[in-house]
Amino acid sequence: MWQEFRTNPRTAGRCEQSPPSGIIEPNVPRVRLFLTCLCDAFFGEVGIATVKCLEHAGCEVEFVESQTCCGQPPFNAGDWADARRVATHCRTALLETKLPVVAPSSSCTAMVRHGFPMLFEGTEHENAFELAEFLVHEVGLQAWPAKKEYKRKIALHRACHGRALGLTNEQELLLQCIPGVELIPFNHPEQCCGFGGAFSVNHKNLSANIGLEKLHQILESGAEEIVGGDMGCLMHLDGLIQRNKMPLTVRHFAEILAEVIE
């Protein structure tokens, strides 16, 4: 049903239209939230913001209490037997539905769409979506209907797992028309933040150095806030920012979207 509303926006860079206002006509009646384990454990506010964004976009959100993790940590570590156990639970509890399943994370979504077929040959879960991807391509938003301004110079960090999903400018589209938001370009945006899950602890020096390089590029750009779509990247960058006392903050884009509609 929801596939009928698929659109393919190719506008990027500037806000080219007047922002829509008010509640969007509900064309996607019901979606399922994929909370992700990081938001379950540490970043509840991002989960709450995701629900508010989806509801504002006209969706009715359901939450399956038995969901846990997608299995990416053991998968990336090479323990595919344990990864299959966790992934099987994820499929049964969360994904076996006709409803779209939406996560505030390209990493977890990529695990489902790209990783699961590696674990279970011949399977696919086309109904899993990253939040911005869902709002832009499935709901059909070209901009976010903000009611308030968000005055901040923002460096938008593109999470690497977006590559596996074919994401392009979805988060940018949603953010760029919010009054007050200034998206600041910075050098080498294609570079990873250095998080990489367990890589961040078993390759702690490389991970930190890659992260610091990213932060230097962003500091140099004059941005005040790093906005991303994955709490993994943001948790790692925030840890580095705090340790090095840098004048930067981090935020998930869903939190900003939710803040400007309240």
Added chain:
Amino acid sequence: MSSRVEDYASHLNQETIDSVRGASALKVTSRQVALKAVFVDADEARANAAEIKNYVLDNLSKLLLELEANCEKNGIQVHWAKDAAAANRIILDLCRKASPEGGTIAKAKSMATEEIHLNKHLEEAGYQPVETDLGEFVVQIDGDTPSHIVTPIIHKNRRQIAESFKREGLGEYSEVPEILAMQAREYLRQKFKDAKIGISGVNFGIAATGRLVLVENEGNSRLSTTAPPIHIALMGIEKILPEERDLALFIPLLAGSATGQTVTSYTHLISGPRNNNLDGPEEVHLVLLDNGRTRVLNGRYREILRCIRCGACMNVCPVYRQSSGHAYGHVYGGPIGAVLVPAMEGVEKFGDLAKASSLCGACEEVCPVKIPLPDMLLKLRDDAYRAKLNKDGIPWGPFAFGATHPGAWRMGLKMLPMASKLPHPLKKGWTESREAPGREGRDFRRWWHDRS
């Protein structure tokens, strides 16, 4: 479980990191500009190139025989080397026949000869192989090894090179690149005149015509392959292209991906030895090197053999930029090395290389033949885990138990604020350079429960 890459990078000096990172970043930009200038749709070009290479891999035995037959028609003598030892033996035999008393060998840049450690074998047999590519020349006079498959001295800056040249008595101290290049040129000119044998690699071997294609920018490959009476070319068996028209795609793709050029300064199509005229060598030999490639062809990492050795994956790799190619402990470093080396030589010895990646996927995004490098790194980790090479890693069993039992999962989450106060090996790795995340704001499950 850590890796040799992390260990090496942890002790690397800032000057080297700056050299590697700076030069890599420049090439990322120039690559984009060059590919955009040549191709209407670079992604489509990459997809086409991947398909041609897949065809090559699917028909490798047939194409190799076709290459052999057509080379011999052209007067190129073909030799087959099962492994590095065989390749060294064949090349050494050819050298002994051509110049039994030893002597100078002019070498054009070739990673295949690095792979079999040819120089060491030639030197032990009394020959003086001279690297004539400027970067490889610096590597040789410094007793160093290449840290990048295209730009071997990416880890050095011009001050270090100037010091090496002065030490070797190549001329007055200068940090001006043009002056350094002239000093090397003067020195090498005599070597080309002295050389009895020239040795090169091959970028593409054309099956349909039996011609060997080499691309370069300095002209040293032309001199190495034409001035000495004997030319020996070493080629990995996967470097075949079916037809010459494929070069229209592969040469700009290689030049753009490797050095940000639309085309290299020199492109050689070597058709064989001299033919009733004064130019060119009297004999041309092609040594076809397997060295584990057939095993890779029949295994889980087959697609890695599509590689055309452009080094774009290294330039864009955040781990490579912080560690250099030397960190990988093999002639092939960066993402291509992290897959190719364990695939060719086994996960037992090199499986840790696959761990040295954040799996960001930038390598796959730039690969001119679309090799799914991140997927292969994951598969290598799976191989290593099943071979029980991960004994000191994180035990995932308890995690998997929690993640498959929702009651235990929720209980664990409730206890997390308490548990996070306890010491834990994971936490130590995290907090050495970063602050630990705390639970910020509201708990989602409580919020959800309260509102419904």
